[in-house]
Amino acid sequence: MDVSRKILSSFFEPESLAVIGSLREGFFGGRVVVQALLNAGFKGKIYPVHPSYKEILGRKVFSSIKDVSAKVDLALIITGNQAVPDLLRECAEKGVKAAIVVSDGFAERDEKGAILQREIVEIARQEGIRILGPNTAGVANPRIGLTTSPYLAGYDQIKAGGIAIGAQTGMINPQAFPYFDLHYGVSKICDFGNKCDVDECDLLEYLGRDPATKVIALYLESVGDGRRFLNVSREISASKPVLLLKSGRTKEGARVSASHTGSLAANDQIFSAACKQAGVLRLEKFNDLFEIPKLFASQPLPKGNRMAIISYTGAVGVLATDEGATYGLTVPSLSPHTASKLHAIFPGLGMTIVDIGPLMVVARDSDSFYQEILATVLEDDHVDCLFNVLWAGPMEGSSEIYFKTYEVLKRNHSKPIATWIYGPRSPLISTLGQRLEDLGFPVFSDLEMAVKALGMAWQYARRKKERE
């Protein structure tokens, strides 16, 4: 396992990086990568490689990687597919141990491409190089300003955080998801591409020991080595949640996903049972991949399955209860002490769902009431976690009450909180969401997603308990 760890370090923590291939202007290519690295403040060395440029973006261009005199940890190859074998051999001569092959036209295209892919795997094995890809946009590690995606993203930085995302698709790369606008905190991103060499097991082993990674979210269409995957997952999920979205769940999906997923997809129920055994939490929808990890990355685990709900309306409470029940969550009756405290604040706040709607309409000084209600509910021994609903009203400064309350909570809360914000103006919802995310509280895009995150946290916590 230490070998994987060490090799994958070259992909995620390189001190030097060669960018081999097209350097022309545009929204795709090596120039985009070099610019993105500069924008993100990459501290390592960058070596653009191209036979016919002398300089781009103030950096010297090398005509071959062999002309770089310093050590190169990672090579990024963005060329036509036919050029890849020779370039890999040159990388090997140079002593490079890790290569990201962005080029497409391999097994994903046709039989000729599949032959070429087998050829580069052969080279990699012979020369002792590990390959990520081909047909990938590579990796990102925001802590060191590393991003290898050759597509223009339109923003400079991804926030450093605890979530690692690995996927057999480019849909997780910086150009495909608004990491920046959502103030989304990432430890590592890994696009497996065709997975000819580095795969989900290698990544899991690396991330399992990566101190920056608190939760691992995977999207897979196929699992290369099912047994190894389950073994590695079992080990890692003991200390870090492993969340998996696997497509090809249905016969239709498996058929479309075709050759490479056929075998496992046909046995999705068996695979699902195996995942459960191995402690892997299965996701259902594409957005789950981005949303569910947020709770694990920032909140403590719940100690039990009792979810308190604070809401502006009863309906949201009932919908949240329905959703929670499917994950084994129950909405407790609050303790008599809590109930009487809440009643003293405002009659009718509720003994199960805490409906603050009527209070917030009439209360002149709702600020202090609000903080007190949250603290009271969270202190209740009957409560293990909280689903909190915020209304982002259109009145000037009306979101401050939430921000102030969460600022106080941040200093001292031991129960997970999942937040959903609704309201009449999209920008107000986004802005408040970003501020709370920056405070370390996950905000979810819909109410059921928030509850699902708590539900999956409970499932993970329960399994951990059972293992102890």
Added chain:
Amino acid sequence: MDVSRKILSSFFEPESLAVIGSLREGFFGGRVVVQALLNAGFKGKIYPVHPSYKEILGRKVFSSIKDVSAKVDLALIITGNQAVPDLLRECAEKGVKAAIVVSDGFAERDEKGAILQREIVEIARQEGIRILGPNTAGVANPRIGLTTSPYLAGYDQIKAGGIAIGAQTGMINPQAFPYFDLHYGVSKICDFGNKCDVDECDLLEYLGRDPATKVIALYLESVGDGRRFLNVSREISASKPVLLLKSGRTKEGARVSASHTGSLAANDQIFSAACKQAGVLRLEKFNDLFEIPKLFASQPLPKGNRMAIISYTGAVGVLATDEGATYGLTVPSLSPHTASKLHAIFPGLGMTIVDIGPLMVVARDSDSFYQEILATVLEDDHVDCLFNVLWAGPMEGSSEIYFKTYEVLKRNHSKPIATWIYGPRSPLISTLGQRLEDLGFPVFSDLEMAVKALGMAWQYARRKKERE
């Protein structure tokens, strides 16, 4: 039925409206309503009623509704609960036939409130007034600038469209959902509140004959008269889709929803079967309530279950296929004619999922290619509907290609299209979405939602076929 139709017209199409109650400054109350009506361009007469004001917002204030000499179609009562019975009697004396009781503190609060609620129902029956509420924000009818919500929404207009939303919660009112920012088109909004009189059946009968309404979305916690609901739904769903989100599906949810839903919620499976018989399409999540109707309101129904997918990545195609399969959709092999046309445009575009990712990276003139690909796929006899995925790239003007293509499509397309937009910047995604919505193409917030909308359209279309 004509009686309901006529009475509910007073709620949704009043020519004159009295606003009775608090007129002080703030984010809640009668002043907010008067201002909102003025901002929305309400063409009818507005009569503010309050004993101690002379004038607000340039309008004369009447000390009692009885002082209004002209006819009043609709009264909106926003006062303390104790004042409501007398005000209703005054309305009756004035000849008002419809009253929206915003006031809370009725059956939703306690037994005393429940007694008061029975009292106002009694008055209504005796005096021949219909009541919407109590504990409601009332209605909206964007076509005539009618909005009765006493909460500040922070925007002036809701776009007129084909979607009617009725709900036993305030979560659908203008202050709770960003109708304006999403360019969301509404025919009618109705918040039932405590449903002491006007209920889902009255609303269904009215909307069934409302030419502006193309699809009806309901949120209910309880169904007052199950038999009538199913009968009315059966009749109306023959010509307009009726979509229902009902909470209290689980035992937990039913327990929390408590007294008023107990009976039906306990038999959710039976209710579900009855809905199916009556042609009611059941929704699952809160967002479904807003998103699924968009397809019905703007797109033709699919003639079969074959869904084409145009995407930038294979993964999205497989996930969409999985989701579609759960609604009976299948992803067809494109016809040989289509396949060869696509191959001539770009090799490897695909025979099932049309993966335009590689093409869009390399093609210099992707504009013309893109239009041709969409037209070719939509023309294929093997295709009944289209799930189309757009990448909102960060390059200046890069969304124009989609806009232009959809502008052309708008003039001539007979198959429903559901669109999902992804990309690196939230504002770009929103802006493109709004533009396409304005063209009449529904854009969904996540990929599975888009597919689900096509799936539910197919379920509705199939039932309609079977009935014929």
